[in-house]
Amino acid sequence: MSGGFTIEGVSKTFDGSSSPVRALDDIRLTVEEGEFVVLLGRSGCGKSTLLEIMAGLQNPTSGTVHLGQELITEPNEKIGMVFQDPSLYPWRTVARNVELGLELAGVPKARRKTVAQEHLELVGLPDAGPKYPRQLSGGMRQRVGIARALATEPDVLLMDEPFGAVDHLTRLQLQRDLLRLWSEHKRTVVFVTHDVAEAIVLADRIVLLTPGPGRIARTWTVDGERPRELDSPELMALRDEIYSHIGGEPAEESVQSTVDSQVGL
């Protein structure tokens, strides 16, 4: 295994159309190997920017990211990425979409097929291989995106609002599935969401970012076995505390998802 992340003094300023945008300011964070960390915050607080810097897809204006001893400045095979839109190639079968990273890594065809099938089984889609993406539901496509990211066996999975575009019941199912995969394989996961309930259900540790410029406002360690009961007194108190730090009223969809999650879990 490659060790955890060490993020030291990471700042990022974009050239905005009228004035510079300070997306991140002096982010300092360590993520332990095997830890499940959720980056939580409202739109525009720099969550995606931070995740992309951790993935080596963007470089910081200043500061450094290390995975173990390795300085991250470009994409790395030890790091897998899952986005909100899985961006599957419509002309390739599901299996051949999952094989993509293996192809780039030069893995022979027979081995690619075996590994793709194993990973489709892992995400609960054993029969999807010969199908095309258009034949799958949004939730199934997102599972394929996860299978594709896991197929190259990265040590770390970086996930940017991966369940943001699926319906609510599917989202709850995908959360449960992700926790199962994580507990079986114990990869390091850094997961971006703006949904407080999702953060509480998933995280070992929640890192709250606030905007203007993006900074770490607070972190919380979440105790308790999974699956978690969101209506337990401890987790209700944590939810209220997080909202008090986010400031203002919870966004409509967050309230709804919290309620749904309480019902669903």
Ligand SMILES: Nc1ncnc2c1ncn2[C@@H]1O[C@H](COP(=O)(O)OP(=O)(O)OP(=O)(O)O)[C@@H](O)[C@H]1O
């Ligand atoms: N390429 C870019 N050029 C200019 N500004 C950018 C660029 N990418 C991000 N920003 C700005 O940086 C800030 C942080 O953006 P980022 O997408 O990281 O936030 P976020 O918390 O992930 O938001 P969301 O939840 O809406 O995806 C925002 O003000 C955004 O407009």
